[in-house]
Amino acid sequence: MIFRYKLNLNLYKISLILVPIILLAGTFFKHHTIVKKYDIKLDKNYDLEPLNIVLVSDIHLGYINGNSSFLKMKNIINSLNPDIVLIAGDLIDMNLEPVLEKNMLKELSDIKTKYGVYFALGNHDIYGKKAALLTATLREEGVIVLRDEKVLVNDKLFIAGRDNFSKKPLKDIIGNHSDKPVILIQHTPDTIEETVENKIDLQVSGHTHKGQFFPGNLFTKRIFLIDYGLKKISDSNILVSSGYGTWGPPIRIGSSSEICLIKFYN
Numbered sequence: 036m037i038f039r040y041k042l043n044l045n046l047y048k049i050s051l052i053l054v055p056i057i058l059l060a061g062t063f064f065k066h067h068t069i070v071k072k073y074d075i076k077l078d079k080n081y082d083l084e085p086l087n088i089v090l091v092s093d094i095h096l097g098y099i100n101g102n103s104s105f106l107k108m109k110n111i112i113n114s115l116n117p118d119i120v121l122i123a124g125d126l127i128d129m130n131l132e133p134v135l136e137k138n139m140l141k142e143l144s145d146i147k148t149k150y151g152v153y154f155a156l157g158n159h160d161i162y163g164k165k166a167a168l169l170t171a172t173l174r175e176e177g178v179i180v181l182r183d184e185k186v187l188v189n190d191k192l193f194i195a196g197r198d199n200f201s202k203k204p205l206k207d208i209i210g211n212h213s214d215k216p217v218i219l220i221q222h223t224p225d226t227i228e229e230t231v232e233n234k235i236d237l238q239v240s241g242h243t244h245k246g247q248f249f250p251g252n253l254f255t256k257r258i259f260l261i262d263y264g265l266k267k268i269s270d271s272n273i274l275v276s277s278g279y280g281t282w283g284p285p286i287r288i289g290s291s292s293e294i295c296l297i298k299f300y301n
Contacts, residue, residue: 068111068279068292073265075272075299077236081216083191085300089117092222092241093278095159096139097128100280108279108294109142115296118149119188122178123241124157124199124222128282131165135172143176150188153179155196157222157242159282166198181220183208193217205229218299224275227260227268237272237299245277245290252289263290 181196183203199222216236224240245263246252255262277290
């Protein structure tokens with residue numbers, strides 16, 4: 036009985052030291068954004084100029100991630116001189132009200148690109164039944180919102196976007212694309228087999244946060260075929276980002292806030 040008391044007391048003392056350290060480290064990795072670089076060379080002989088593409092996902096704008104976080108993100112993106120910016124869903128953290136009240140989305144119109152900013156809706160963008168209002172607001176800021184549709188960029192490249200929870204077959208969104216590369220923005224990386232079947236050159240996703248904090252990453256690895264990073268399957272490159280912001284507690288343990296810089300070329 037005495038031994039058990041002493042053991043519990045020691046564990047209590049250790050926890051008093053460890054918990055603040057973990058919280059401080061988690062807060063640091065949430066706010067310390069890294070630029071993760073990827074080099075994607077296509078096997079097909081497309082008529083395509085090399086592109087500098089920036090990918091960001093899971094920003095979760097709202098009560099926790101606000102204007103200062105978004106301004107920092109915009110400045111990092113502009114420093115990378117992107118030709119194209121892709122936002123792979125969960126721009127907002129379910130509640131659109133604080134985003135509109137504080138005019139957070141205005142920073143999007145100041146992102147400097149050659150060919151534009153493209154966005155597809157994630158699950159948090161759809162929760163709360165404000166997807167239509169979010170779409171309209173983003174389009175007013177110059178963002179190209181792709182909802183189960185594709186656009187031709189500079190007559191050289193297709194960019195497609197698929198709503199989270201969409202039931203529309205990918206082949207109906209993409210159509211014929213054999214002569215031009217296709218980039219698909221899909222928030223959740225849960226239909227990778229369909230992407231490979233349709234010979235999508237690059238799918239960009241987020242959603243997993245790489246678990247956000249340990250041991251969450253152990254679960255995302257079991258749930259998703261690719262839960263983080265870049266992997267090539269047949270002709271398709273699949274890239275899953277850990278995301279820029281956070282959901283729930285503003286901490287990251289075992290993952291980092293990131294923005295991806297992609298060199299995309301033949």
